[in-house]
Amino acid sequence: MKHYLLFAAGKDRPGIVAAISRILYRHGCNMADSTMTRIASEFAMLLIFQAPAGWRAERIGQELQRCEKRLGLFTGIKPLASSESRALKPKGRAHIISVYGADRPGIVYRVSRCLASKRINITHVSTHRTETSRAAGYVMLLEVELPSLRMAAGLNKSLGRLASGMGLHVSMRPVETAKL
Template sequence: MNELAITVIGRDRPGIVADVAEVLARLGANLTDSTMTRLRGHFAMTLICVGPAAADVEAALAPLAADGQLLATVRAVTPDGEVAPGGEPYVVAVHGADRMGIVAAMTRVLTDAGGNVTDLSTRLVGSLYVVLAEVDLPPGTVDTLTGQLDRAAAELGVEVTIRPADPDLL
């Protein structure tokens, strides 16, 4: 079996998730990890599955993209194998007036502290910009990092909070 990374993007419509999942199930592909969202009327899905060859999956998904409204890509990836613990999980929330560079500045602070962003979403509602990021931080760094995030937020004119992630939630 092959481990595959699949992306599907395009204009949103009801049934995309069901259509893709049915194609994969018919092929005997096991969906292991996925994320799906709608971004300003556009659908975006990334998933990892174990199944047949990438070319077979791509051919089976092709009819879903035949009308030009969706783009589906498939590529073989190397399984991770054993993964070392990533650190302590935290959630960082940023909100404030929209302006260029919020994500760049805040993720740079996290990265420079040795953090790894494992999930990130943003939303623009009117002039309010919201960032939610799940991050893994090296043990013992959160106190120093909190001060660095506060300074970066003040320079951007936004507010930031950081809290431990709930380990019982996905």
Template sequence: MTDWNIVTLVGQDRPGIVSRVTRVLYEAGCTLGEASMIRLGGSFTILLMVSGTRPNAELETALAPVAAELGLRVHLDPVQGGLHQHLVPNIQVRVTGSDRTGIVAEVTQCLADQGFNILDLESDVVGNARAPVYIMNIQGTCARTLEDLQQALAGLTIRGISVDVAPIELMIG
């Protein structure tokens, strides 16, 4: 099994972050695995699986100049894992409601109670400051039926949360 790190970088969004960071990692002899990169509220966040032969201190030293230049905070976490271990989601849950504290906790608790394993969660607040609307898309795996999930989530509608549950049909092979 290859030794991997999760490299997290966060900073103000600007062009060239991905190019500069991945160039440094390439020049440091790193292999990139799975990645997630997203803009959140004006900041850009990168999560990368990185493997290489250099010690973590050398990797941090290699990233330091580009991180300083681009105003990025860098964090490395050694992890056990590897490629080709990604689960394929079979259920998608779309949530909308007036933005308020607790929506994510309420929805994800209902899902967890059904044995739903969240693989990806994205959310956004749209509308305007006077009438914000929270939108959340969740993909995951669950052995329960769609009907079971819909019934478990039905109670959220009385709290002003609209939930749509649908299968994800992937063509693999």
């Protein structure tokens, strides 16, 4: 069975998930992992599906186009190699980093550049801009994989320097999991 990645995004309204999943169901495709969420007024879906043997992506192209027109969506499909469809083995201990403060240009770029320079992989990012009548705030939450615990102290120091230079607050802690 071949795997594909499908994304769809558009103005949030009832029926988007039903429309996309209906197309996959009608074509005998199995939906595997997915993430679907509303961001501001937009709804975005990112999912992996398995297609039956001999199936071609073009077969649902027309139906997706109709769906795009009817629901105002933007969609795309990308084939995956079989190794790409499997969950990756974690490359280290998961840590959560919180960064927040007054909004200013470059927060995401400078924090992610700091992590990339240390070859630290980001697995989740969530950012939020808040606005009051006085000022705008920015919150960036990241989940990262630290290949070795020795890196934590160095990373903390680098992020601390970066944050204080930008008037931000930063904290980092390991994700605790209880295996029962």
